[in-house]
Amino acid sequence: MTERTVEVAILGAGTAGLNALGQVRKHTDNFVLINGGELGTTCARVGCMPSKVAIQMAEDFHRRHAYPRYGVTGQAEWRIDLNAGMQHVRTLRDLFVDRVLSNSTDNLPPKYLIEGYAQFLEPDLLEVNGERIRARKIIIATGSRPFVPPAWQMFGDKVLTTDQFFELESLPARVAVIGLGVIGLEIGQTLQRLGVNVTGFDRLNHIAGLQDPAVNQCAIEVFSQAFPLWLGQAAELSTHGEYLQVNSGEQQVIVDCVLASMGRVPNLDGLGLERLPIPRDSRGVPLHNPHTMQLGDLPIFIAGDVTGERAVLHEAGHEGRIAGYNAVHPVTAFKRKTPLGITFCDPNIASVGAPLASLAADQIHIGEVRMAGVGRAIIMGSNQGMIRVYAARDTGRILGAALLTPKGENLAHLLAWAIEQNLTVYDLLAMPFYHPVLEEALQAALYNLLSKFTQPLTYPVELTPL
Secondary structure (H helix, E strand, O other), rough: OEEEEEEEEEEEOOOHHHHHHHHHHHOOEOOOOOEOOOOHHHHHHHHHHHHHHHHHHHHHHHHHHHHHHHOOHHHOOOOHHHHHHHHHHHHHHHHHHHHHOOOOHHOOOOOEEOOOOOHHHHHHHEOOOOEEEEEEEEEOOOOOOOOOOOHHHHHHEEEEOHHHOOOOOOOEEEEEEEOOOOOHHHHHHHHHOOOEEEEEOOOOOOOOOOHHHHHHHHHHHHHHHOOOOEEEOOOEEEEEOOOEEEEEOOOOEEEEEEEOOOEEEEEEOOOOOHHOOOOEOOOOOOOOOOOOOOOOOOOOEEEEEHHOOOOOHHHHHHHHHHHHHHOOOOOOOOOOOOOOEEEEEEEEEEEEEOOOOHHOHHHEEEEEEHHHOOHHHHHHEEEEEEEEEEOOOOOOEEEEEEEEEEEEHHHHHHHHHHHOOOOOOHHHHHHOOOOOOOEEEEEEEHHHOOOOOOOOOOOOOOOOHO
């Protein structure tokens, strides 16, 4: 069996692996990128990008319901060709995948790219496709896959995940979405807006990962107006003729198929991690330092969705850059970015910074505003939701927030940047706010937050002395 030696071996050519590669190539050309499965990132192939195409399509079609307010008639006769719509999703999906490939693996000579599944023989020795590769440093960036309960596999193609959803040529009439996290809620609302009869299930009593009970309750009220949300009970499947029956507690529904959106599983099977002297958590993920991405003191790093932690693209990229840098430099601990999560439903749901449950109630103040009275939201016909912002009682520093609001993706970024810069409620209210914009809703929440503080101010908070 042949063996070659490289400086760095990267397992996985997804977002984390490609960002790690970008750092490695600045230092050495003695590397290898090993990828099992399809090339192209999860985001481009089956995640962020095709889902946003479908969401935009559904949002544009749904907008017809607002037209009667403006005197536009005839919307009742409008139809959507779902075959053409799903083809549009795939066309743009393929475009995004091609862009990733043309800027990454398409440019790698064969000696740098191996398509196959690697396994560890030793902490610095891999085997793939009958070849052994000894690497000074190894980066695990093998990504994740959708979780489907083993008992559900008997139902075959009636149980879909995002790996299959975007390949549908048309859409079924009735769907149960099981798991109302980010993916489930986004696709559930998209299907409903495209005319599919949708029922949502989750064994938890919160949706989209919301940990703020007030915003969560508001979100449940808003989205249950569109389709039933059956929460707090695990879903069970059984056959009903050619269909599926889904039971949740005392409730049941008959559907054509199920979309399983119950989380993702790190791709660690077959890596041979059991041969390595490393502790692993209950999911089998190697314990690692989140600021260096290193596994103990081994010459191994881990990055991206395979960690099972912050499974979003910008975090995967950041972890990949940390792992790639540390693979070719003395190991350095890096600060992690402010947590930021966005669900692209309508209205958007976003969580920023520290979750409410992690903060001591007697050490924070909370400011909030309901969207019902926000002028720009009323004009848009989208004045449902609320914003809640958390700040430290002693300093006024912004610590976190939860939002259910139109254009929440933009407001969430403003808050994430403010938290990253250690800004206070006083700092933010000294900023300019235009009128009429949705940012005024954030301004109102900040004023409500300011009212909880008793600290006297020398000048009004909006005025900054020269």
